[in-house]
Amino acid sequence: MTAPLPIAICGGGPIGHACAAMLSQRPGVSVSLLSNKASEIRRAMPIEGIAVQQMNDDPAHGRPAVISSCAEEVIPSANIVILTVPAHIRGGLLQVIHQFIADDRPVFLGAIPANGGFDWLCQSLRPRRDNLILWGMSGVPWTARDVVLGQSVRLGGRRERLEIAVGNGSEQSDVSWLSSTISALFDRPIRVVQSFIELTLAPGNPVLHGGAIYGLIGPYSQHSDLLFDAPRFWWREISELGAYFIARLDLERQQLLQAAHSHLGISADSSWSQYDEIVSSFWPMIDDARTLFTVLRTNRAYQGKVPLTAIRDGGFRFDTGSRAFVEDISFSLALWVKIAGRLRTEVPYMAEIVDWSRSVASPDFKAEFDFLPSDWPRSPLANPHAARPPKGGRRTV
Known part of the structure; x- marks a missing residue:
């Protein structure tokens, strides 16, 4: 057996x-x-x-x-x-x-x-x-x-x-x-x-949460004080401003991925847009696929709520210690800005959002990127852990 x-x-x-x-x-x-x-x-x-x-x-x-x-x-x-x-x-x-x-x-x-x-x-x-x-x-x-x-x-x-x-x-x-x-x-x-690098720069939460959060509580929003009267859903209530920032971040992400492809000498056949990624992944659950804005609002796979915490005087405050903020902006989006610097690629919207995030972020978190190879992208993305083990011993599902 x-x-x-x-x-x-x-x-x-x-x-x-x-x-x-x-x-x-x-x-x-x-x-x-x-x-x-x-x-x-x-x-x-x-x-x-x-x-x-x-x-x-x-x-x-x-x-x-x-x-x-x-x-x-x-x-x-x-x-x-x-x-x-x-x-x-x-x-x-x-x-x-x-x-x-x-x-x-x-x-x-x-x-x-x-x-x-x-x-x-x-x-x-x-x-x-x-x-x-x-x-x-x-x-x-x-x-x-x-x-x-x-x-x-x-x-x-x-x-x-x-x-x-x-x-x-x-x-x-x-x-x-x-x-x-x-x-x-x-x-x-x-x-x-x-x-x-396809995974590091893939469409996903840094684009989605980065743009949605900046549109929701950033300096151009109605909630720049981070305060809300009631709970709120991420996507069914997303504003056109949030969708705009998502689109701008995604365009910069695609440009960054293309620059990485060029430096690393790999083909660019996987440069999906955020819109394409959502539609191709969840198309049976999307009621209106005309635009990125309608896709976000009508995708039944996206049911998450904005991370808000109740405050003593009533109402709610956006949680800047939440995973959506810390992982997707303070860490992942900040890493993209770091990568852009290495690739000499301009990413003004990413840089603006990362800079703004530092003014409202929890002081308990500081992003460290000492794992980013000092000679990247000049060195190949070789994996020193990749094994060439003896054949045999595989267990199948």
Whole structure:
């Protein structure tokens, strides 16, 4: 009998809950969940596991085999490790798990999503591990929200196509095995892109949240004091001003990606616009696809609420310590501005929003980009971790 494929999910947020539950349903798979809230998750979880509510369907359930806050109990047995934590806290998590990753076989270390320079961050780890094969997914398999810790998560929409990157220098057999395994795990076709830069500069939350937040609470908005009378939805209530800033950020992102393609000598066939990305991924759930503005307002996969906190005197205040603000503007958008400087590409809207964000951001967070290689983009994006392991020993799904 073939042993189950051991997978470790790192992170207990919406995507972590969704991955842990959905992958636990797959035959031939053993899922472990690493979370700093493991004890609360275990106490709250019913016997049948985490309930996953998908639109109008009955909930499906999946229960991880192991739930722990101790990396030593989760990581050593894993052949695939998936990080689902925010980009700006991955460094600390990687430092914790790195020492426990097995060194006697190939281990596929990845992130969902693999934004924020994930490959550069992994390459900065010491000591280097020759058996690590880096990979990452562009975006997420589903939108996920409304987590009840250890009990349930709601999926807002299923992404119809998935793209992954695999570390340069990897054996083609490893790339083929990984792509077929990820396809089986998430039940969708997989496209392997040429470079991790496609994921770092992919359309997604830095564009969407960066533009939406600047339009919502920036200096040209009606809420520049960050105050609101009532809760608010991100997308069904987005203003034309927010959609305008999203479009401007996306144009700069495309220009930045084209500059990176030129410097790295790779083709530009994956330069999707944000509009194209949303429509191609969620087209069955979009009621009006005429413009970016109508797509954002009528995409039923996008149901998230603006992160507001209640204040003592009544009303609400925008939470500048939220993941949408810190990960997507203070970290990811700021990294894009850094990359633009290396590529000598003008990104005035990105720079303006990042500069403004520093005036309202939580003083507890400071973005550090010491993992960005000092000689990039002059050096190739080779992956020193990419393994060429002995053949054999693969566990299939």
